[in-house]
Every structure is written in C-alpha cells, then in structure tokens.
Amino acid sequence: MAPRVDDEESQKDRPSTQSLSSQERASVENISITSSMEDAFEPKWPRSWRAYTCWLGCFFLMFNSWGLVNAYGTFSSYYVGNSLREVDQLELNLIGSTQSFLVLLFSAPVGKLLDAGHFRYVVVTGTFLVPFGLFMLSVAHPKNDALASFGSIWATQGLVVGLGMACFFVSSSQIASTWFRRSKSLAVGVVACGASIAGVVYPAMIRFLIEELGFNNAVRGVAGVAGVTCVYSLIFATPNPAHVHPKSQSYRKLSTWIDKEALANKAFCWFTAAVAFLFLGFYPVFFNLEEWAAVSGLGTRGGSSAPISASAPTTAPMQTYFMLMIMNGASTFGRLAFAFFGDYTGALNMHIVTQIVSSLLIYILWTLAGSTAAAIAFCVFFGMFSGSVIGLPPASIANILNCTYTDPSKKHLAHAKLGQWTGMMYSVAAIPALIGPLIAGHLVTEYSTYITVQIWSAVSLTLSAMCMIVARWYLPTVDGAHISTHLYRFFGKHDKADEVEKRRPTHATVESTNALNQSLSRSTTRVNSKVASRQMSEEKIASPPEPVLLGPEKNV
Template sequence: MANQARDEESQKGRPSTLPLSTASSQETASVENVSVTSSMEDAFEPKWPRSWRAYACWLGCFFLMFNSWGLVNAYGTFSSYYVGNSLRDVDQLELNLIGSTQSFLVLLFSAPVGKLLDAGHFRYVVATGTFLVPFGLFMLSVAHPTGDAPASFGSIWATQGLVVGLGMACFFVSSSQIAATWFRRSKSLAVGVVACGASIAGVVYPAMIRFLIRKLGFNNAVRGVAGLAGVTCIYALLFATPNPAHVHPKSQSYRKLSTWIDKEALNNKAFCWFTAAVAFLFLGFYPVFFNLEEWAAVSGLGTRGGSQTPVRPSAPTTAPMQTYFMLMIMNGASTIGRLAFAFFGDYTGALNMHIATQIISSLLIYLLWTLAGSTAAAIAFCVFFGMFSGSVIGLPPASMANILNCTYTDPSTAHFAHSKLGQWTGMMYSAAAIPALIGPLIAGHLVTEYSTYITVQLWSATSLILSALCMIVTRWYLPTVEGTHISTHLYRFFGKHDRADDAEKRRPSRATVDSKRPLSRSTTRVNSKAPSRQMSEVKIETAPEAAVLAPQRDI
C-alpha cells in the first residue's frame, strides 16, 4: 500500500498519464497483460509466421476442410450414381436427404465443437472425426450391394449421411479455428486457403469416384475414397494443433447452458443478423450443388450413366460432356474465388467482401442459370457461380472474426475478439443447421411436385438474396475503420452534419458497453515517466504466459 501511495503521488499533475487503477495487483495484471501483450505482438509479429509448425498445421487444417465440406460438395456425384443405379426408384427428396443430413450434422455440432476447441480439447475432437469419417465410408462400401441390385436407402443414409456426417462435424470448425491461431495478420487469406480444401475435394473426389467406378465398381471406389480420407485425416491429427501461445480459457462447468451459449452474442444485433444471413445462405446454397448434375442430364446438356431420372428429359441427352464434369468445374472455380476474395478481404473487410459476392451469386442464379440453354452457357454458369460462391461459403468465419473485432475494441476486452471466435462461429453455424437440412429437401420436393428444375433455381436465388439483405443490416450495426457508424457517414454525405454529430453522441461509449472497468480507448497507452514498479515487474514476468491472439480489425 505504501508503494502504491508513492506511485499515485508521483503521478499527480501529469496530464500525459492515465490514473493508476485502484484494483488489486492480480486484477490489474490480468487486464494489463492482455492489452500490453496484444499491442506488443501487433507491433513486432511478422505478417507470416516463421515457424514450420504453422505451415504444417495449415496443411492439416486444409485436410480437415477437405474431408468435411469437401465430401458434402462431392455428394452430387454420389447422388447421380444412386439415381441412375442402386436407388433409381427413390424420390429426389430422399436422395437429397443423405447430403442434407451431412450438412445438418456438420452445422448442428459446430457450437459444441467450437466451445471444446476454445477449451483446448482439439486433440479429442480431431481424433473422433479421424475415426468416424473413414469408418463410415468403409461401412458404406459394405452396406451397398454389388452390381445393379437395388440398395437399401436406410443403410446408405445411416452410413454416409449419419456416421460420416458426425465425423465431418468434428472437422469443420476445427479447420478454420486452429489455423487462425497461427495467422493473426493474414486471417482472411489463411482461412480462405483452408476453405479451398472443400472446393479441391469437390474436384478430386468426383473424378476419383467416377474413374474407380468404371475400373473397380462402386464398392471398391468408395473404399478408395475411405483410404484417401483416412491418410489425410491422420496427417491432420498429427499436425493440426493450435499455436502454443494461444490461451484456452477453461470452462467452470460443462453442465451449465452458459458454457455453450454466450449471452453476449445473443444481445449483439450484428451477430443476430449475420446468423440469420448464414441461415438463409444454407437454405439455398447446397440445392445448387446437389441438383446440378441431374439438371444437366434432364435438360440435355450432359450425359451420365443410369437409366432413369426423376424428371423426364426435355431433349435427348446426347451431349458429349459428362455431367459430373460440371460439378468439378464449379468446385475448381470455387478454389479461385476462395483465394482471390479472401486475399482482398484482408484489405476491404471480410464482411464487405461477403456482401458483394453474395449479391452477385444470387444474380448469377436468377439470370444465368435459369436462362442456360446450351452446354456452353451451363459451363459459364458453373465457372462464374463457382468463383463467387466459393467466397460466399468460405467467408463466414472471417466475417464473424470481423464482427468480433468491431465489438471488442476496448483494450480491456480486446482479447475476447479471438478467445470467443470458436464459440460465436459455432453458435452461428448451429443456428443454420435446420435450414441446411430442410433447404435441399424442399428443393427436392419442388422438383418432384412440379417436374422442373426452375423451382430449385428460384428457391436458391431467393434464399441467397435474403441472406445478402441480412448481411447489409449486419453491416449497418458495425462501425467503420474510423470508428464511426454508417448512419453518421450518410448524414454527412447529405450535408446533415448536426444530425451526424447527434447520432454519434447518442451512441454509448464502447468502453462503457464492453468493460466493467473502462480504460482508454487508445490502442496503446501513453508512456508514464514514473511507472509502477509492480506493473513493470508483472509485464516482464507474465507477458509470455498471457500471450493472446487478438486479430486485426478489418472493417
């Protein structure tokens, strides 16, 4: 107490310094360690990590995405084989149920998986998926009959939809969250490269399946896919580990609802609107991938094996191009879009880039897919939609990080922008689980009911445009890079400077909203000429242990 009194006396009359906190040394150290360490890391950390472990982890996270959404993207090839062979008498709605079950489970378990990752249980999560995904695919090869005998829909759904889907759920959030701990200054690009695993798998798996089916039959083809998935999963299990400097806050009790659901997120309008945007996104996104091959077949724009289609072809299917090539082209173009738009997202803001690509994707469905009457037009749609849709489906984690960076700007709470990323991202995806399940089912029912794929096209386009509108509302509630809000800029643009100033004054201070102990909103503190001996000692001794990864603010 005597030392603190002398420090306070030495600080009196110095306008360039902040008043010393009266909190206990332990509380002060915990706040100061976060703000000081984050500032030092931002100043001295290189743009790209210098450790080989970061890039080995990056590849491992790529494989995690490769075996999660990558298998979902490749399901269209499975569906095309089923409808023409072993499940040729099954309704299109039921066929879509297998793929939508996978996406439903991946999203449903995103919140608990994200929380487990935040708590440091990444090894158990990845190990579970490493077992379930290859095991489920191998059991599919066992349950599926050989030759042209009809298959049991229930067994295929249980193995490919349920077991594989549960394994994929362990990989999805893990891929982006683990990679983000290593790449603080290039988060959007790093997550974008990881997201390319889904689109590249959408090229590799369909080609592999079709080739092996012709050479070895469907059952052996699935065993080959299971082998590739097993090898890449084992690599990810060994190398996909978070940065050791990343802090994993331990939960008090996993039985409490507050452990799994962050009430601050539910009270955040930007989070709620963006979650609604992602829900509409999954309502209409995967019906495009699940029904693309069958649309091309019944429209006479491509050929595929099998004898029946759920809709009578409008023209003889004598086109020389195989339908699964269209799915490969779309996924290949998606890789370019994920990389390019993720790169620019680091400069324009991930959410801003997300809004633009979402609007363009919906317009491509409205204008290009519905009017495609030739193979060339169909390929053009696959290329352009693939590019922009790759950004649409790959940017939600980066956009959520963007929202967190603009929410926790006070030095005392800035570390939450990263420590809550897994939980908020998981909550967002879990809320989209039901739309991801019913979206393809509704699209399949529309095809069966009206015998035309224009219903799927309009359904997907409308869902994506509604998602874009929700993203625009999200952007309305977030500040710009200068710290002001869009309403203020609009008032000033129309010459209403008085109303702009009043709008900013009515907004509560971020320090008041986000912190119980308000601190300076400056990113760095003014150096004191007489620093506390106690605080100087704490900074030196505890900074390495309290290293927290606070991502850049990019809106």
Template structure:
C-alpha cells in the first residue's frame, strides 16, 4: 500500500489552484486569444458573404464548386498545419508562430484588394484563390490552434469555459465581417471595403502578438531533434481508441459543417428568401412567399446565435463533461440540417433555422479542443502523469485537426458539385446532415471507450441499469482495474478490484513457520503452498 500513501501525499502537497487567475496578464491573454480566433475561423465563417458578392458581380460565371474551393482552401490549410503548429506551441515557439500569422493574414487581405478589379470588372479566379484562399489560409493556420492552447494554460480549472469564450471569436467575427463588408461595399466599393477589413485584422492581430502568451508556469518540453518523426506525431495517441474515434468524428464533422455556411446565402437567394446585389445566378428563382431580406443577414444571424450557443454550452460543459456536451450538440445539429433546413419554405423558416442551428453549431465547432482535453484528462489523470497530459494537448489537438484537413477541403467542393450537377440545394442539405449524423455516432463510440469519473466504463453502468451484473474473468478484472488506474486515475478503486500484487510482511510472518517452499538438493522448487 506504499503507492497509495505516496499518491495521497502528492495530492495533498500541492495547494488547490484558484478557479480564476488573479493576474491581469491572464485576461489580456484571453482577449488576445479571442482575436486569434476572430481572425482565423471568423474569416472562414464570413466567406459566404464574399462568395455571394463574387457570384453576383466579379465571378458571376464561375462554377459553384470553384467558389466553394476558395473557402475550403482556407479551412484545409488551417487544419493541415494544426499538427505542426500545435507541436511548435508545445515547445514554446508561440511568439514566432503568432508573428507569422500576423504578417500573412493582413497581407493576403490587402493583396486581395489589389488583385480584385475596380467597379464591375470581371476578376481572375486564380488571383482571388491565391490571395484570399492560399495566403490568408496559411496565416490563419498560425492563429487557430494558438488561440485555444494558449488560453487553456491560464485557466486549468475552467478550461471548457475559457476555450468556449475564445471560440466565440469565430462567431462574433461571422457577424462583424459580413455586416462590415456589405455596408462598406455600398458606401465605398468592394476593394476599399476589403482594405478596411484588412485594417481591422491588422490591429487585432498586433494586440494578440503583444498579449497572447502562455502561463509562465506552463511546461514547454523541447524535442531533442525536430527531424525525428516522433517529434511531430505522438504514436501513443493512435493507440487510444477514444482519440481515434473522436478524430474520425471531427473528420465527418468538417465534411458536412462548412457546406452550410458557404451555401446558405446562395440557397436563400435562389429560393426567394433573400436578395443580394448583382446579377442573378444561372438558376431559376422560386416565388417568395414573404418579403425577402438581404442574404448576408442570414449568415450574420447564424453566427450571432452561434455565439450564444458557445457561451451557454461552454459554461455547462465543465460540469456535464465536454465530450458529453459535444455529442448532444452534434446530434441535434444533424437533425436541424436534415429536417429543419430541408423543409424551410419561407423567410421565417430560414431565420428560424439559422437561429436554431446556430445555437447548437457553436458548440459543435468550438468544443473539439475541450473534448480532446477531456480525453487527455481521463488518460493522464494521476498526479504523476497529469503534467504529461497538459503537455500533449496542443499536439493531440493539432493531430486531430490535421487528419480532418482533407475532409474540410473536399466537403464544400462536393457540395458545390452537387448544386451544379442537380441544380437543387436539397443535395447539399442531405450531404451535410448525413455527415453530421455520422459524426455524432462516432463521438458516441469514442465516449463508449472512455471511462467515467468513477473508473467504470459505460457498458458496465448500462449492464447494471438493466439489472444484469457484468461478468468478467479473473484476467478481465485485472485488465479493467489496470485501465482504471491508467485512464481515470482512480487508484483506490483500481487496487480494491485487482488481486494484490504487493508483497505483505504480515503474511510472510504467518507462513514462515510451517508453510515454506520445499526445494530439492539441486535448488529447484518441487512444491509450494497456494496461500503463500
């Protein structure tokens, strides 16, 4: 029992950390991380407004697939480089990473205003893809993982709420940027509107560069060599079945999530639920049942509702469990897309879908880092291994998003091809809804493999609820206890369920007189008592 006493002393030797830090640097960093998310996924969320302008003006004859490719290139690059960026952040190179993004994102937006023609001229698609899709996407990849990982170091006991507040930067930017672009386009033209957006990006990015720094007490293990594969890929993560299933869930999430954002405005315009400036797309309009509104308001409403959802669910996910909250939000979001969006027949229905889907989608897209933190907390939960889990957060989150990069690229492209091929947005609605539903089921399987807080697995609890006690062999009991010790850190429960492996001095005294092993003249054991 020496291990138990050692564990107890370790837990008692460290004072409990406060729920909220008392340093102003923590909250300045929090705001800086908010702006990092504001200028990464926030610009991706706002791309639907840019696409709506392009299809009605400068790229009016461009295929919907190509228009979606610009936004999907941004999300692809953000996710592709999440793994390397996360590892660099773990090693303490946060300043270089943020500085790179601070240069690339404003530079790409300023170059877009130069590459785009003035007034009503026809733009070259390649120029827009390179500036807005490629250059800006590269810069946003430096911001995305940095936002959640750096903020989490200051709020260890409120990690879910801290990451959720940072994630609100994406949804608030999804309100600010579309509204800003639409009003400024009418007032000063598209190119000057883009320069104004670039100016706002520059100011907020510089604030992040100055104040977004991790907690000085946070450990930054530096690799011995950056050339080794294990420096960038933690193979232990792929032996964790909960992590693997959750990574698959995030891959299906990105297959179906951003087709909603990229095609919402065009769907509203084609269906007669909204209006936009410029020439009409080469599709027939349905007679509107009510007075339409400008389409960019739908995207702004969706992102505004997403802010409410991120805040509400982030506030409760620390109590209910980040992964549990994620599963519920994911399942409800898939139903909204499959049923609510596909059956919308009026402007009121369109607004109602934007509000309802926005609330749940905020948690869907904002909780993956917190869910990975939940998985790590159950995997490395003993006092001796807890620091290892904290040190691996950026790398595991980055690896998860890197795997999802290809789905993020091809999801909107497939959706755009379906619109072009069949001339109906019901194909996009079914594509998005089915992928979101598959993602929810993958999260359920991930939760199935993750122990609960008391060390028991979900299957054991369900068996007890239906009145059937789970049956295990002696070997199974030992394995289950070992899993509890390793994954959930319930050392006392694990020891009580497993057979005793520690030699006991008391037993030795009892058997020393008459239960000795019999050894032959060659020193070989010829008999023993089972009670020894």
C-alpha cells in the first residue's frame, strides 16, 4: 500500500519511498538524517558552469532594476537645469519614487510567481518593458532647450520602466539563491552589486553622452545597454533544476499570495517594519545628493553655485555627478565585504550594525560637511555601509526563515518560501518608498534648505535600526537559546533563564514532535489492518530507548 500524501511539497523534497524497504519507511529518523546529510555534503560553491552564468544574469537583472533607480539623480540634475526647470522638486522626485514604488509593490506577486516556476514569463516581461520605456523617453523628450511635458516623462521613465524593473528585482536574488544555498549571503551580495555598478556606469555614460550627442541620444545609448544585458539575463538567468517549485492550487485565493505563517512570525513582522522605514529615508539621499552639493557650493554648474530652483536653461553640466558615482562605487565594496561576513556573523546581525552606522553618518558627517573633501568622505563611507543596508534584506529574510524552519522535515520550506516572504516584505515597503522622496522634496521647496532632507533620512534609518533590533530579539542565537536567556545568565539569574527557555518551545521542538507523530502514523507495512499499524506506532512512541523497527521479519 502506497503511503498517503498529505503535503505535495514535502514529498517532492524527500527521497522516493517506493524504493525503500519497509524498515526505512517506518523510521522518521532516517528521513531527517537523509535531509541533513544532503545539506552537509552539498558543496559550498556549485560545480556547474550554469550556476555562474546564471549568477552573471542575475547581476544584470539587478543592474537594470535598482541600478537605474540609483542613477536617477543624474537624470534629475539634468531636468532641473533644462527640460523640467519650472517643475517643483517634489514632482522631480516623483519620477524616481514611482520607480521605487512599482519595484517594491509588485515584489510579492513576482516572488510568488517565481516560487511557482513562472520565472521565464516574468523575465520576458521585464526584458521588453525596460528598454522600451527608455527608448520612448528619448522620443517623448524634446530637443534643444524646450520645456518637456512632465506627464510624458513620468509615464515613460517612471511608469513603463518602473514596471519592467519590478520584474527583475526579486528575480535577481531569488534565482541566484537556488544555486548558492550554502553561500547565500555572499551570492546575493554579489548580485546586489549590480545596482551599485550601474550607479557608476549609467551616470558616467549619461553625463558624457549628453555632452557629445545630446540627451535624447544619450538615453538611447542607455536603452541599448539595458537591452543587451536584459537579453543575456533572459537566456541564462534560470533557477537550479533541482529547486522545488510548489504549484499553487488557485491564484484567486488570498492565501496563495500572502503566507499566514509569515504574518504570525514576530521577527518577520518587525523586520518588515524596519525595511519600510529604511525606504522612507534611504533614496532621498541618492535623489538629492547632487542638488545638495550644487546648492552648497561644493559642486558647481557653470562655475557658480546653483540655485534651488533654476529659472533659465543652461547647457553647463552639473559638476557634482562624480559624487553619486563615488557613493555607488563605494557601495559595491560594502555590499561584497559585509555580505561575505554575513555568512559568518548572521545576515541580520550584520544588517543591524551597518544600519546604525549609516544613520550616524548622516547625523554627523553629512549635516556638518562644509567642504568638498568632507562631502567626498561622506559619499565614500555612507556608500560602503548603505550598500550593505540596501543589499542585505533578502539575506536577512533567509536568516529568519532558517531560524524558523529548523526541523529537518520542514527545512525545505526555508528555501521554498524565500521568494514569497521577500516579496511580502518589499510590497509593504512600497508606500514608504513612494512618499519618502516626495516628503523630502516638499521639505526642500518649503524651507529652501537641504538640512530637512538630512534629518528626515537620518531619523528614518534610526527607526529602521530599532525595528531590526526588536526582530533579532525574537530569534534564537547559535546555541538555540534566545537573547533574553543570555541576558539573564549574564546577570547571574540562571534559574530565571532556565524558566524562560522552558516556557518558550522552539519551532524545532514543536515541528519535530508533529513530524514524528505524522510519520509514524503513516508508516507503511505489509499488514492490511490499519488498527495493527496504529498499535505498532503507539508501541514505538511508548518506548523510545528501544525503538521497534518494522522490518520484513516483524511483519505478520
């Protein structure tokens, strides 16, 4: 008699029971040991060339999603002095924040579609929309110094390109993580470098092509680079064939898109709040950095400080583009270095440290920067730490999942739910990503000073760090105990620590008990009577020191 299948996802991850003996089928310990051995003997780095071509493809996916968002500051500085010189700073920030909003809003549905194996449709959609939107921007933008229509630029660069970028963002980290299970933090960190590298390449490319060919041809050049790299990703960015893609029963059900277990997980909820505060204050720094430098006299346009609102067109380029390039270049180093250490210290632990340092850099270094040297120092150090801050959320979610599903029989869920949990987290942050730069732009217009942006960003990142600390409070440490237990022991209250741990059953304890009972009750023997099978299961549970093995010789 074949074993009853209650969980299709679990059965796919387990070795086939058809070829096992009745003794092996009856032992839940064998299942757990097999699952653990698979993880133990899996190489730290894949040996297939497909893993590394996929890795580069995922890098390009990030290159053409958040990379274009990071480069928007250069577009904005051009618009201020030229085609959108009569537009308020709030509206200018709306173009970039619309891109951020769409990328994050569609993270949850995109993550679920990727979990279900529909990665090809997702990447094809983005491959069409991103180059198409950029090309249409070059058509919609007027030539020479004529005023442009804000609506047409927002529709092409903000809406169309933003929708295409939404298909790439979660795909980049989720597809790469299927190949690099044992080096997930570093692998995702390298992929995240695509955003910072694009933040160096695209601003420099736009800056020099505008001088040589004009804005419209410069945008067409960016569209060409995006098109070529998107096609490469379409061909090579494919998940590991061994990765399980659980099929959803119905896409009309809310439970298909929202995992109730995630909403019941306190660590996940607090970390989601942290990411929401992060996006509330993070991109105002990138969107307003060049204009801040120009208004402060640290970078010039035409040999003089630029006013907050330009009244006449000028062909002189903004001499502050290099600051955005420096910040994005330093971000590359930070993403790699901190992601590497994240595999050893824990991604969430590393995330907390870099978040705190980033907020302090804004409080101290940016607000007090009164010279070009101080401004460059801020760009370097903030770039390093902020690169980790914006690149580590997927790895931190993986960290939370690994601490949640610790039982071997449930461990596959830590991989299977990564896309859905990551997407849910980013979708919650969509509204803050939209309104954060808008509020910052309004503060600049209202008070005619960039100190408002600096304080807004610093406070938002501080609140984000506090939420991360609370999320970490609910997760166990390496030895399985919680932080509260270690604090009680540190102050000598060992009895209180033991009492707290006894009252707090871990996920591993609950899931191990459930898995044991379910596996034993479903053990397959050659006995036709179900009553006899239940009696044998009860006998095994009653005497754990000497488990009854249901081998062929024991069957009646």
